[in-house]
Amino acid sequence: MSTDKISTQKVNFKVFRFNADEDYLPYYENYTMDITSEEVVLDVLNRIKWDYDGSFSYRRSCRHGICGACAIKVNGRSTLACKESMSTMIEYFGNEITLEPLSTKRAIKDMIIDKGDFWEKHAAVTPYLVADIDESPACENLVSPHDSEELDEADLCIQCGACHYACPVVEINSDFFGPAAFVAAYRFESDVRDSDKQRLINVNEEKQGVWDCVKCIECTEVCPKGINPFSKITKLHQMAFKKGVAKSNVATRHAVGFLHSIKRNGVLDEGGLVLYSEGVHIVKHIPVALQMFRKGKIVLPWNIVKSDNLDEIQKLIKSSSTVKF
Amino acid sequence: MKKLKYALFTGCTAKQSTPEQMMSTMAVAKKLNIELIELTEASCCGASHLQDYDDFLSLVLNARNIAYAEKHGLTMVTICNTCQLNTAMTKHRLDKNPELKAKVNDKLAEVGLEYKGTSNVIHFLYAIIDDFGLDKIKEMVVKPLSQFNIAPFYGCHNIRPSELHDESHKQKENPYNPTSLDDLIIACGGKNVDYEEKNKCCGFHVELQAPHTAAVLTGTAIAGATDNNADMMVTPCPLCHLKLDTQTKSASEAIGREVSLPVLHMQQMIGLALGCSAAELGLKHHVTEINFI
Ligand code: SF4
Ligand code: SF4
Ligand code: FES
Numbered sequence: 001m002s003t004d005k006i007s008t009q010k011v012n013f014k015v016f017r018f019n020a021d022e023d024y025l026p027y028y029e030n031y032t033m034d035i036t037s038e039e040v041v042l043d044v045l046n047r048i049k050w051d052y053d054g055s056f057s058y059r060r061s062c063r064h065g066i067c068g069a070c071a072i073k074v075n076g077r078s079t080l081a082c083k084e085s086m087s088t089m090i091e092y093f094g095n096e097i098t099l100e101p102l103s104t105k106r107a108i109k110d111m112i113i114d115k116g117d118f119w120e121k122h123a124a125v126t127p128y129l130v131a132d133i134d135e136s137p138a139c140e141n142l143v144s145p146h147d148s149e150e151l152d153e154a155d156l157c158i159q160c161g162a163c164h165y166a167c168p169v170v171e172i173n174s175d176f177f178g179p180a181a182f183v184a185a186y187r188f189e190s191d192v193r194d195s196d197k198q199r200l201i202n203v204n205e206e207k208q209g210v211w212d213c214v215k216c217i218e219c220t221e222v223c224p225k226g227i228n229p230f231s232k233i234t235k236l237h238q239m240a241f242k243k244g245v246a247k248s249n250v251a252t253r254h255a256v257g258f259l260h261s262i263k264r265n266g267v268l269d270e271g272g273l274v275l276y277s278e279g280v281h282i283v284k285h286i287p288v289a290l291q292m293f294r295k296g297k298i299v300l301p302w303n304i305v306k307s308d309n310l311d312e313i314q315k316l317i318k319s320s321s322t323v324k325f
Numbered sequence: 326m327k328k329l330k331y332a333l334f335t336g337c338t339a340k341q342s343t344p345e346q347m348m349s350t351m352a353v354a355k356k357l358n359i360e361l362i363e364l365t366e367a368s369c370c371g372a373s374h375l376q377d378y379d380d381f382l383s384l385v386l387n388a389r390n391i392a393y394a395e396k397h398g399l400t401m402v403t404i405c406n407t408c409q410l411n412t413a414m415t416k417h418r419l420d421k422n423p424e425l426k427a428k429v430n431d432k433l434a435e436v437g438l439e440y441k442g443t444s445n446v447i448h449f450l451y452a453i454i455d456d457f458g459l460d461k462i463k464e465m466v467v468k469p470l471s472q473f474n475i476a477p478f479y480g481c482h483n484i485r486p487s488e489l490h491d492e493s494h495k496q497k498e499n500p501y502n503p504t505s506l507d508d509l510i511i512a513c514g515g516k517n518v519d520y521e522e523k524n525k526c527c528g529f530h531v532e533l534q535a536p537h538t539a540a541v542l543t544g545t546a547i548a549g550a551t552d553n554n555a556d557m558m559v560t561p562c563p564l565c566h567l568k569l570d571t572q573t574k575s576a577s578e579a580i581g582r583e584v585s586l587p588v589l590h591m592q593q594m595i596g597l598a599l600g601c602s603a604a605e606l607g608l609k610h611h612v613t614e615i616n617f618i
Contacts, residue, residue: 077501092499168526172538212535214542215373216526217485221500237377251534258375266368268337277533288571292342295610299341308366312436320385320432323378
């Protein structure tokens with residue numbers, strides 16, 4: 001039990017309110033409360049409902065960070081309400097706190113959103129084990145500790161959606177599967193018992209797949225279970241090359257192009273990389289390239305300053321490369 | 326104060342598409358009496374893309390870069406957020422996993438190098454804040470930027486994942502409410518602009534494969550700064566700079582609104598406040614002109 005003294009401070013809450021059945025537009029309601037250092041965000045939601053307005057709506061079930069129902073946004077940060085302490089939030093943001101649903105445009109009633117897009121995308125990655133089962137096996141189907149480590153905590157996901165609705169690409173590109181679906185895909189792709197052939201191909205398709213991730217690492221930052229979706233996305237990229245399902249397109253050539261540049265110069269040949277990635281489509285970059293050239297922002301291939309001891313780099317590439325494309 | 330000395334990992338961009346970043350880094354280091362030993366042997370960090378292709382190779386190449394900083398016995402300083410991420414990530418993984426470190430060192434031994442884990446890897450922004458000190462910068466300002474509203478643009482890879490960030494920097498940054506750049510702007514006499522997109526992504530890394538997504542992110546960021554009365558933006562990341570400085574046409578088209586703001590490198594902003602000339606700071610290399618300074 002903590003021996004720290006319980007402290008109290010006044011906090012102003014600006015709370016998103018919306019009832020799809022009655023309201024044309026959402027609005028914000030203000031509540032001022034004395035918050036103790038012991039409280040979590042869910043306590044605040046409860047107090048709004050119990051002390052101020054019984055019609056205030058939100059989801060919660062387990063209160064133990066395992067059902068994933070209670071995720072909302074606090075000052076724009078996706079948060080699991082029952083796990084996030086108010087002290088941390090006050091430390092982060094001060095005493096003016098805004099409570100909003102994970103996605104305001106998907107709000108149904110107050111903090112409750114329609115998570116339909118989340119579940120659709122979850123379902124689209126075949127989020128289950130595909131394996132031929134011997135109904136009368138001679139012994140248990142054992143997985144070695146080493147093989148189970150490969151799951152890399154991906155099976156701890158509680159599908160709270162915090163990462164999904166923190167992801168900027170989910171907001172812009174409605175086809176994008178999103179970080180949680182990628183975590184689910186990785187969970188089963190990395191399972192030695194799985195034999196699905198299509199899943200990895202699906203999560204590598206352009207627009208919907210891992211190549212459209214902008215690498216902003218928001219998903220990793222907000223995940224309340226410490227799952228690091230971004231690292232799973234990186235692993236799915238790597239698997240696509242290793243398992244030979246990576247198609248030759250702008251995204252994959254962009255990744256491989258780095259190797260070619262480094263082999264040649266140690267450093268990157270920025271123009272060469274764009275040419276290698278885009279092929280003939282490089283013409284669309286000409287207007288911007290000309291502007292940059294005029295400003296001295298493009299170095300021609302023969303003027304690139306190569307790394308010193310380039311032979312070392314080339315030797316290491318030769319001996320340490322683990323993938324072919 | 327003891328003279329600060331670092332091993333400088335320039336990354337590729339400072340030598341190619343953002344020459345003004347290299348110039349201003351050197352100009353500021355000279356003003357602050359910071360010695361930078363350039364790691365001319367270093368290779369590209371892989372910019373988070375080589376890592377998608379060949380993880381082990383990227384570890385070996387990044388470990389080689391750090392090994393050179395270790396040879397000098399110096400902390401490595403980076404001037405690009407993505408270089409910082411990939412180098413610090415390599416350090417983190419090797420320091421945490423002796424088996425992986427041994428595998429990588431087996432390879433490095435082939436070229437007579439060893440990764441020991443003795444050199445820290447920090448971004449120049451945090452070298453200035455943690456080691457040099459904002460108070461001292463403030464004392465050295467000769468041309469306070471007091472007539473400007475300056476919008477900080479932090480760039481993802483300096484602040485996320487915070488676990489890595491916390492390992493490298495003494496003054497921890499809250500990824501949801503970062504303050505280092507704001508503090509730097511204030512130290513330079515400018516007025517910092519608060520806006521929602523300051524810690525968001527610029528879209529740089531998908532510019533080729535998902536141009537619409539990238540353009541929307543760029544446009545929204547510039548619009549956010551503009552709507553909060555910014556005269557200019559400032560960033561510690563040359564990749565964010567490139568995106569925000571050179572892609573305003575596609576960004577404007579994507580969000581259906583004309584947007585354009587001058588985007589300074591953090592080093593250029595410090596340099597201006599310390600009295601460096603526009604030529605020293607390479608201000609003429611910007612696509613979105615800076616003609617009012
Ligand atoms: S790293 Fe990728 S998946 Fe994660 S939030 Fe950013 S864009 Fe979305
Ligand atoms: S990966 Fe983390 S944040 Fe995303 S849905 Fe699963 S538990 Fe929630
Ligand atoms: S109530 Fe179940 S995770 Fe919060």
